[in-house]
Amino acid sequence: MTIHADFDRLIDRRGTNCAKWDAMPKVYGVPVEDGIPMWVADMDFSAAEVLQDAVRGLLEKANYGYFTGESEMKDAVAWWMKSRHGWSPDPSHMFSTAGLGNAIAICLQTYTDPGDEVIIFTPVYHEFTNKIVNAGRVVKESPLVPGEDGMYRMDLQSLESALSGREKMLLFCSPHNPAGRVWTVEEQKELAAFCERHDLVLVADEIHHDLVLPGHTHVPMPVAAPDIAERLIMLTSSSKTFNTAGSRLGTVTIPGTMLRARFSDALTALNLSPNLLGCVLTRAAYTPQGAEWVDQLVGYLDGNRAAFLDAMGQIPGVRAMPMQATYLAWVDFSNTGMEMKEVLRRVNEDARIAPSVGAEFGKGGETCLRFNIATPRARVEEAATRLQAAFSDLQ
Ligand SMILES: Cc1ncc(COP(=O)(O)O)c(C=O)c1O
Incomplete structure (x- = not known):
């Protein structure tokens, strides 16, 4: 059996007691109306049909x-x-x-x-x-x-x-x-x-x-x-x-x-x-059907990786670590010359995006943010565009 998982489908998870979306305003002050949650390691895709x-x-x-x-x-x-x-x-x-x-x-x-x-x-x-x-x-x-x-x-x-x-x-x-x-x-x-x-x-x-x-x-x-x-x-x-x-x-x-x-x-x-x-x-x-879904998922995540990392690479001073696995992009802002407080303010308030804060991950994470890119490509692209705009004054 060949499946065709649709990872592009935008699903509205707001108001479903979904931690990633519904806890975002409280934790980050990012509004759920048009905010993009990129923190909790959870994917915004519909479950595999074999699970349903x-x-x-x-x-x-x-x-x-x-x-x-x-x-x-x-x-x-x-x-x-x-x-x-x-x-x-x-x-x-x-x-x-x-x-x-x-x-x-x-x-x-x-x-x-x-x-x-x-x-x-x-x-x-x-x-x-x-x-x-x-x-x-x-x-x-x-x-x-x-x-x-x-x-x-x-x-x-x-x-x-x-x-x-x-x-x-x-x-x-x-x-x-x-x-x-x-x-x-x-x-x-x-x-x-x-x-x-x-x-x-x-x-x-x-x-x-x-x-x-x-x-x-x-x-x-x-x-x-x-x-x-x-x-x-x-x-x-x-x-x-x-x-x-x-x-x-x-x-x-x-x-x-x-x-x-x-x-x-x-x-x-x-x-x-x-x-x-x-x-x-x-x-x-x-099961074999589960395996087929994962193969398609990984291919899709790789496309998200390429889109997101490429966009981050265009912001002066911002450097994303090459990704070999996971759907988590680890992005270093140390060369922007900005305090992390200001980086976070721009990400949360100007871009309305909620990534995980790097300092929480221990020594070496202080100048980084972790972006979860397991969401439909359109949303990844929107997040990338907003981040580029939030740092457009950097040379
Ligand atoms: C490395 C690692 N271990 C464990 C967990 C949490 O696992 P669980 O939800 O089963 O408690 C996570 C969740 O992101 C994780 O990244």
Whole structure:
């Protein structure tokens, strides 16, 4: 069956309790009437038809009671990982959590103690820091370093010399949010060896793994560094790929026996089990029809990338990082000669656009804004035009 997903269709999400649109005035002061939300990592496209069919099937049964089907879902996860990513996880090593933020929080509780340090490579998805701090653990930031090609690199040497000995865990985002970086096998091997040398649990958050743009290949950590299996926690979910974050379901795969037993005990203690909608959507997503939709989605996102980055490149002093993955454009305003307060004022008030504020992503993000471009092309172009107008006085 060949599908034709229509990503150009403008959908009005205002007034639907959609966080990205309806919380925009409160958080940014950008009016919902003609503002463009480019913050929350959520897509403005209609769900894949295969998901709609699955939800219709659920409605027709008119039964939302206790259910079976988690093991079939895990089989679907294993099929997807094998067919899309060349990784063959064992379904018996998988656990379901209420999304991956929840999975990170449980990992912190399970494998670290209050006061332990947790390493992150900043700038990075801001919730990493929040989860670590909320758990009473200590954030150890290792700033990423931009290379000559404008892409971030990890600096393991500097990190190594700054270790205190209290580090217990390393939280790794692959592909990287916010910078859209796809890590090479070599980089991942070096990181795995680093974790081995310093006896760290490596939590690999690969939620963005399907959103890899043409010309790039994401290699899952257990494929890049199979030797790390005993200390690896893999976090994946169909939610970023298929825009189903509201269904709150993530998969945690733990190949190592010891770490797996501890996670299992933690879930039992919390009495956590997956929810019906999350299971139904994940099973529907991880199918050949779902794969076809994702292929079309990625092609469309690549077109948005080209349009948006090209437009940003025309504003003097503004530099967007090349994107290898995700639908998040990481844009640096440091060469505009403006204070970030003024940059934000122009973006929010003059352009009526709400991007994510770079400083929230940790060290190195202070002069950047993150723009979510997963919205119909016409809206991306409108946003680009408004941004160019807001900075038209720059030479
Ligand atoms: C790297 C990363 N991890 C986790 C999450 C959140 O996952 P969830 O909605 O399943 O809690 C996000 C959301 O943007 C993310 O970018």
